[in-house]
Amino acid sequence: MARYGLPDNVEFCSRCVMSNQKVTPSLVQKDTKEGAKHTLIFQDGVCSACRVQELKANKIDWHQREKELLRLLDKYRSNDGSYDCIVPGSGGKDSIFQSHILKHKYGMNPLTVTWAPHIYTDVGRRNFDSWVNKGGCDNFLFTPDGEKHALLTRLAYKNLLHPFQPFIFGQRNYVMHMARKFNIKLIFFGENPAEYGGFENEENSSKMNTSYFVDDNRKNMRISGLSFEELTTQHKISEQDLSLYLPLTNEQYQQHQPDPRWLGYYLNFHPQSNYYYAREHVGFEPNDQRTEGSYSRYNSLDDKIDGYHYWCGHLKFGVGRATHEASQEIRNGDLTREEGVALVRKYDDELPKRYLPDFLDYMNLTETAFFEIADSFRSPHLWELKNGEWQLRHKVS
Ligand SMILES: [Zn+2]
Secondary structure, eight states: OOSTTOOSSOOBOSSSSOBTTOBOOTTSOOOOSSOOOOBOOEETTEEHHHHHHHHHHHTOOHHHHHHHHHHHHHHHOOSSSOOOEEEEOOSSHHHHHHHHHHHHTTOOOEEEEEEOOSSBOHHHHHHHHHHHHHSSOEEEEEOOOHHHHHHHHHHHHHHHSOTTHHHHHHHHHHHHHHHHHTTOOEEEEOOOGGGGTSOGGGTTOSBOOGGGTBOSOGGGOEETTEEHHHHHHHHOOOTTTTTTTSOBOHHHHHHHOOEEEEHHHHSOOOHHHHHHHHHHHHOOOOOSSOOTTSSOSSSSOSBTTHHHHHHHHHHHHSOOHHHHHHHHHHHTTSSOHHHHHHHHHHHTTOOOOTTHHHHHHHHTOOHHHHHHHHHTTOOTTTEEEETTEEEESOOOO
16 A cells, blocks of 8 residues: 555664655755655665664775775866866755855865755855855856746646656756756766665766666656646746756767766765865855754755655655654754654654745645645555544654
8 A cells, every 4th residue: 555666564773763754855966756766775674774874984994995086086187277167056054065166275266166056045045155155266156047947846836746847857967958958078966875775786886877868769758747838838848947957968968978986985074074074165155044844054045945755655644744854863963863753753754844835835725725735645554634624644763
């Protein structure tokens, strides 16, 4: 009775608080409503993300990795002041850390590129401005046509309960189009999602898989739960409108020969340290209050609808924002498992209320329709209705 190809039995990692229902990040650009997804792999009660963390903590010679980074940078370093690498980012703590350290410690000349949030929060916009004004790098901020992007978001919510899907497609592919436009080969993404339990075979690789960025079969691609034909005929969104949301064609990729890398392979990322780094170097500000659905104040806070991305994940997979953040902090040694369990039980199922009116207005949905759609995506193996209230059948303990 499990939907979305999720495992029938719910299991929680004995080290962190993640469950085996967690699906891997949307790097492979599949858009299926009920199709099989890759979920986190568990071995002897421990999730693959914790195993990768163990490897990172004990087996990696970070000094050696930095030497590898220097060799890579020297291969691409420009001598005439032109851009020699590209760093996509939002102006959050991680992108600030990446572009700043490449520029100021390693002497590169990065171009930064940003796919705009759906609706900037005030603090998010201030952090973005600080990044550009104090971070030492040029930036291109791309904002897709608001009406079309809102429509795609609404369709993705209705069809997939995944309102962030069009944004994720755009954010991922726009950087490749920009790299091609400026003929920049070296592209730095942050951390390999293998660190969070996806793509196990790549956990120890610096190079990204080409298949994330190339798709020749455009006519078969789907976005927001619809085919190209449905988008064109029913919603008047053309292939041209979608061009920056879509991957490069194989021909474009082969012509350009980009070299996309995980910076997290070379440098030992620590999210909390990135926050302190960003605060010290460009004046990055944390949120003025606790992020709803979790306990943190400095993760992913630039978009008013960000909280709904996690909230939808909680409905579909039983994995909310507190689970994500606590699992990561447990792995990094910043929380005990016991503290993590308490935080998840307290915050994971909290509906973000602060920006709900903005989100409903953005998607042109009534509150009733918003909840009806959401409830229709609850998988019965995770949820039960008790005295008129939805409750998770399994909670971490
Ligand atoms: Zn784990």
